[in-house]
Amino acid sequence: MDDILIIGAGVTGCFIARELSRYMTKVVVLDKENDVGNYSSMANSAIVHSGYDPESGSLKALLNVQGNAMYDRVCKELDVTFQRIGSLTVAVFDEQLPLLQELVKRAAINGVEVKLLSADEVKAMEPNVVDTVKGALYAPSAGVIDPFELCVHLMENAMDNGAKLYLNEEVVEIRSFGELYEVRTKKNTYYAKYVINAAGVQADFISQTVAPKTFSIAPRKGEYYVLDYTQTPLVNHVVFPLPSVLGKGILVTPTYGGNYLVGPSSAIIDDKTDLSTDVMTMNEVKKSASQLIKNIPWNKVIRAFSGLRATPSTHDFIIEEAAPNFINVAGIESPGLASSPAIAKKVVEEFIAKKIKLIPNPNFNPLVRPYHRFKETSEEAWHQLISKDKRYARMVCRCETVSEGEIRDLLNRNCAPHSIKGVKKRVRAGFGRCQGGFCAPNVLAILADHYHIKVTEVPYDEPGTNILKQPTKEVGE
Amino acid sequence: MSKEIICTVCPKGCHLSVDENLNVQGNGCIRGEAYGKAEATNPVRMLTSTVKLVSTKMVRLPVITSREVPKGRMFDIMAAINKVTVKAPIHVGDVVISDVCHLGVDIVATRTIEE
Amino acid sequence: MSKLEQRELIIIGGGSAGLAAAIQAYDEGVRDILILERDEFLGGILNQCIHNGFGLHEFKEQLSGPEYAERFINRLKERHIDYRLKAMVIAVTRDKIVSYTCEEDGYVQVQANAIVLATGCYERSAGAIAIPGDRPVGVITAGQAQHYLNIDGYLVGKKVFILGSGDIGLIMARRMVLEGAKVLGVAEIMPYSNGLNRNIVQCLIDFDIPLFLSHSVSRIVGKEKLEKIIISQVDANFNFIAGTEKEFEVDTLLLSIGLIPNNYLLDNIGVIPSKTRGAVVNEHLETMIGGVFSCGNVLHVHDLVDFVSEEGRLAGHSAALYLAGKLKKSGNYLKTIPLNGISYIVPQYVNIDNIEDKVALKFRPVKPLKDIWLITKIDGVVVKKQFKPYLIPSEMVDVSLDKALFHSGNQELTLETEAKV
Secondary structure (H helix, E strand, C coil): CCEEEEECCCHHHHHHHHHHCCECCEEEEECCCCCCCCCHHHCCCCEECCCCCCCCCCHHHHHHHHHHHHHHHHHHHHCCCEECCCEEEEECCHHHHHHHHHHHHHHHHHCCCCEEEEHHHHHHHCCCECCCCCEEEEECCCEEECHHHHHHHHHHHHHHCCCEEECCCCEEEEEEECCEEEEEECCCEEEECEEEECCHHHHHHHHCCCCCCCCCEEEEEEEEEEECCCCCCCCCCEEECCCECCECCCEEEECCCCCEEEECCCEECCCCCCCCECHHHHHHHHHHHHCCECCCCHHHEEEEEEEEEEEECCCCCEEEEEECCEEEEECCCCCHHHHHHHHHHHHHHHHHHHCCCCCECCCCCCCCCCCCCHHHCCHHHHHHHHHHCHHHHCEEECCCCEEHHHHHHHHCCCCCCCCHHHHHHHHCCCCCCCCCCCHHHHHHHHHHHHHCCCHHHCECCCCCCECCCEECCCCCC | CCEEEECCCCCCCCEEEECCCCCEECCCCHHHHHHHHHHHHCCEECCEEEEEEECCCCCEEEEEECCCEEHHHHHHHHHHHHCCEEECCECCCCEEECCHHHCCCCEEECCCECC | CCCEEEEEEEEECCCHHHHHHHHHHHHCCCCCEEEECCCCCCCHHHHHCCCEEECCCCCCCCEEHHHHHHHHHHHHHHCCCEEECCCEEEEECCCCEEEEEECCCEEEEEEEEEEEECCCEEECCCHHHCCCECCCECEEEHHHHHHHHHHCCEECCCEEEEECCCHHHHHHHHHHHHCCCEEEEEEECCCCCCCCHHHHHHHHHHHCCCEEECEEEEEEECCCECCEEEEEEECCCCCECCCCCEEEECCEEEECCCEEECCHHHHCCCCCCCCCCCCCCCCCCECCCCCEEECHHHCCCCCCHHHHHHHHHHHHHHHHHHHCCCCCCCCCEEEEEECCCEEEEECCEEEHHHCCCEEEEEEEECCCEEEEEEEEEECCEEEEEEEEEEECCCCCEEEEEEHHHCCCCCCEEEEEEEECC
């Protein structure tokens, strides 16, 4: 069996790995970060778009709609939190109404069910929409998802079914080596017959190691606010403004976890590692959002963050064989998340299947071991859990009600977390209003205990990013 | 040369000026005058810290100086505190270091840890 | 199996407020009391406040935090009051059913006849003020750093800058220096410090740590680990003034930017919070839910633990009265309204029929004021006029009003400041 090496464990790489693990294949996944889904895949709007927005006839349009439809099954099998809450694309000026009509037409061509709503209908669905609302496009198939869970559970399942994951591996060079590719990282060298380039913002660099430059990937930054839960809902659906050349615009959405996202901004930057936020942009986000939704409780902000979209110079997804047995899956910007199940299917069926006879893996198990989440478990069932493992009785995170048992469980699975942030992404400990004030020391202690390392060696994210620098009173130690 | 001192006796925080002859100006009351004189001649502070602790659950024991110590000696006292390891059981008021730095001041436990 | 056990009084939180409430309720005859504490120890935040200055009113002594806590814990233990540690209360219903989880009991629901909320407060985080720049490791709240330092024995960094000149930030400046770190400065967004002068002197001036008033952090730099921070002066609207940047190379930014009542249990069941983000209460500290009382930092953030204990006692006393059927709600309510110069008032309502002998109002001024009249009016008539040489936002003040000042039918009580001319 020949190796298939996937570069990048973002949502694209994770979906492809899982897809390939259905067959008798040897899959190796490399990522430069200390966790899967640790770059663009963890800093986005977490929306599974319906698909009316992409230009008709584009790969984006095709794969968005196909991918969207696949999510119910994927999330059921992988125990990922996904809610089809629907989206509203809102017109706030009369001049925008013709654009709404355009979107209806586009939806029809793309194969997306939508409905045009009057101002009153919008107000009934979203009481906090601005008073100047003129109408909206309602797309019931849009949903919100937990993108962290998605990447982790995909990879967990892929690994359960035989795939291998190597983190902290940054690819620096790729060369042909006879029939194989020699993939050199900063630490190791890997050999594989097939390489799949799912390297996100760095996909152009990776492609150019083996093929002439035919596209570039520009990092397009989006800045967001995260707002805490509100007693009465701020919005019930994903609320978009009308799209523009810059993208879908600054939206207001509930998240899978019950809090809210406001953003993203859109600006091409130079530095592919620049994830900073700035005052001017954040003020723009506030201003734009306020033109869509009134009464946004800005005093409930608990976090600001930014992410980079991998924007392709070709304006569409790039799924191609760049060199023999070297497949680019690049430029996966919005609607990347929604499209990714379909992208993976396409890569496997239209590219890999043409090169390898794909024999179904008889031991393939599509399901992850179910996760126990306090908020979703009945009182009876939780009590049962505690009688088997007392650590489920100890709440380690107050804001998100996460028990020690749940964290220990993560550490006993494939694709386990290696950092405080890794735990946070998987069970939300630290995502709440106190932002880790209560839970961080507990999570730190659990990680140190499990990995048999000192608390000063537990990283927050990348290796070396430990919160605790040194014990006090070193004198004489 | 006068010393500029902020009075800490009450929240008013009067800005005091104390000259070489210990004349105090800027005080809003007599307590401030006394404070100014004391601060200018021999500033003292209470020092609180922790010492290493051996016990089942805790690794640090909070401690305090039994009375105020000269401000200039705080780091010497810290050096002495840092060398000590205490074993449980230990009770509030127990002397952890006697006559620290020969200042006639003890370092005393401020928490009871039974085991 | 989960069971609907019955308990007379459940106290949520075993810190200074909860301990005082429990002891008081017990001393007034309530015997079936259960304290639910989420941490490994009773005492709450006092356990990590190893500095002294606590207890001047309560004990006429200056104690450290752990000593103060221990005095109350000992009183609690003498009375054999029941408590659970590492016990997290998940929810409280309007019918006073408390769901909690802990090792001894598993996940249980208990029907309480009365509840005292004493869950303290949490720190405002970096995210909440959306500091521009990167989001590296090294940015942490002062209280978290204090826990790691005083309880766990670890330094979070060696070169520190502090944002916020409230007492927690100042105290941590001193602690970090004494344990071997360098503190390069403290920035405070207001034109005045919120900390006690004693702390300005003993934590900053003593160690030559500069204080930058009207400044805040305008940028955090460091992709994974903090490398430097940039502070800028702010204008009257708290916007950064271009050209006033100062850079500091640090590995740690400690944040002391505010405390918020940890009122999630009431927030989660739709009880509308007050201006302080704690519960709306009456003179007996009873919330809008009959038999549910709130005290301590979860009601409004305090600066002196002595007043927290006093408030805890009032809550315990009120719970005891309630359990004895002696605290009836009547329609005879007056509302307290903060006016000129006053930020908020607790309690927000006074049930005139239930006043015992006094009503204690607690408030904070909006900004520092000197030489002013503090005027209390009921239905427009001045009932108390006090001279205050100074009022500062970081110092909570109480106004005690005699029962005789209130009459049936009174609707409004206002509190305001007026410059003394």
